[in-house]
Amino acid sequence: MADTELSASSSSTTRSSAVSPRRSSWLKTLHLWHWISSALCLLGMLLFSITGITLNHATQIESKPQVTSQNAVLPAKALHELKAAVDAPKLPASTGEWLERTWRIKVPDGVAEWSPEELYVPLPRPGGDAWLRIDLESGAAEYEVTDRGWISYLNDLHKGRNSGTAWNWFIDVFAGLCLLFSITGLLILKFHAVNRPLTWPMVGLGIIIPALLALLFIH
Numbered sequence: 138m139a140d141t142e143l144s145a146s147s148s149s150t151t152r153s154s155a156v157s158p159r160r161s162s163w164l165k166t167l168h169l170w171h172w173i174s175s176a177l178c179l180l181g182m183l184l185f186s187i188t189g190i191t192l193n194h195a196t197q198i199e200s201k202p203q204v205t206s207q208n209a210v211l212p213a214k215a216l217h218e219l220k221a222a223v224d225a226p227k228l229p230a231s232t233g234e235w236l237e238r239t240w241r242i243k244v245p246d247g248v249a250e251w252s253p254e255e256l257y258v259p260l261p262r263p264g265g266d267a268w269l270r271i272d273l274e275s276g277a278a279e280y281e282v283t284d285r286g287w288i289s290y291l292n293d294l295h296k297g298r299n300s301g302t303a304w305n306w307f308i309d310v311f312a313g314l315c316l317l318f319s320i321t322g323l324l325i326l327k328f329h330a331v332n333r334p335l336t337w338p339m340v341g342l343g344i345i346i347p348a349l350l351a352l353l354f355i356h
Contacts, residue, residue: 164328167321174318181311188295191288202265203284209239211276220273224251232271240280242269261299264290 191198211219215231222229226247228236236242242260250257254274260267266283294300297308323340330336 167325171321174314178314178318185295188291192292200285200289206281209278211278216276263293263300
């Protein structure tokens with residue numbers, strides 16, 4: 138009997154020693170990816186957390202837009218080339234160079250709106266707006282910029298509004314890293330749950346509270 142118990146104990150110890158290194162290896166890997174994703178997400182998580190608050194209280198945060206309007210006249214040669222390019226998706230090089238030199242504007246291809254009298258270019262941006270108008274008869278150009286402040290700028294970055302392709306890619310990559318951070322955190326909790334009885338009740342509260350709020354108070 139004693140020999141049987143000793144054998145069973147020895148077998149259990151062997152299994153435990155075999156599982157322990159594997160468990161330790163998995164835990165180290167999870168911790169590695171957890172802190173890497175945490176480090177890469179740090180600034181983004183701060184930005185999106187702060188702007189989550191500012192967006193939630195957008196009606197209480199006053200914003201006074203500042204409007205700046207500038208006028209100039211397109212040179213005759215550039216105006217002649219612009220007239221010849223009516224309805225083209227891309228502005229002539231001479232017009233583009235003049236705009237960049239005068240107001241540091243780069244007009245993306247395909248955004249120009251043509252009419253018989255003028256060229257209109259919408260230039261939306263995070264935290265504000267802008268537009269450009271060029272009279273096709275006289276060459277008179279008007280450029281107006283509206284700035285709604287840095288809070289509006291950060292809110293628009295949060296929403297990806299008028300922020301460009303590069304920032305949209307950043308949001309996608311950032312979201313993926315947040316998923317990695319959350320999933321590795323959950324798996325780490327699973328490993329430590331045996332010694333921390335409140336682990337799963339806390340995880341449950343994190344799921345139940347927002348679900349109840351959505352069901353009971355959002356109509």
